[in-house]
Amino acid sequence: xxxxELKIPVALKYLPLAMGFVKQCAEGFGFEEELTLNGIxxxxxxxxxxxxxxxxxxxxxxxxxxxxxRIPNGMEILIRDRGIPFDPERAAKFDPSVLxxxxxxxxxxxxxxxxxxxxxxxxxxxxxxxxxxxxxxxKHQLREDLFEKGDR
Numbered sequence: 113x114x115x116x117e118l119k120i121p122v123a124l125k126y127l128p129l130a131m132g133f134v135k136q137c138a139e140g141f142g143f144e145e146e147l148t149l150n151g152i153x154x155x156x157x158x159x160x161x162x163x164x165x166x167x168x169x170x171x172x173x174x175x176x177x178x179x180x181x182r183i184p185n186g187m188e189i190l191i192r193d194r195g196i197p198f199d200p201e202r203a204a205k206f207d208p209s210v211l212x213x214x215x216x217x218x219x220x221x222x223x224x225x226x227x228x229x230x231x232x233x234x235x236x237x238x239x240x241x242x243x244x245x246x247x248x249x250x251k252h253q254l255r256e257d258l259f260e261k262g263d264r
Contacts, residue, residue: 114141114182122164122174122193130160130178134189137180141187142250151228152248156189158221159244163193186230186249194241200234 118133120126134156138149156178163176179190205219225232231247 116180118178119175120178122176124161124164127157127161127164130176131157133178134180137189138187138248141180141182143187143248145251148248148251152187152189152246155225155228155232155246155248156191158225159189159191159246162221163191163195163244166195183247186247189246189248190243191246192237192241192243197236198234198242 116133116137118130120130131153135149135153138152143149143152160176160178174194177190177192179188179192181188181190200222203219203222205223222232225244225246228248229246230249231245233245233247234242235245236242
């Protein structure tokens, strides 16, 4: 299983580097459709920018780690930081039915991640910080586990 890691300082100027890393990993793992690649990149951008802007302490040694792993039928992206715990249930929810004039701007990033990716999981790691797991599966991938041996 392929696994690549990038560690960036807690600064928004490194966000484009991290986004490019994620997109290159997705291409290397076999994602080809431009719309899918752009979606993976956008979801990662939201998770990484949240870690940089809202979660991480601004100490000199703070970093955000981005791990891209090839998994059966797709890829997994882990974004780890040493910031304060996060409870996604307490975060603002984006409601697409609310008029733009009434919307305060919160919750859109999490909404986009959930819409684009097949799985989004938040884990608090105690003293080690927390991580966001993003999973995207290939479309049209034959899943061996869906067929019994006699069906092939």
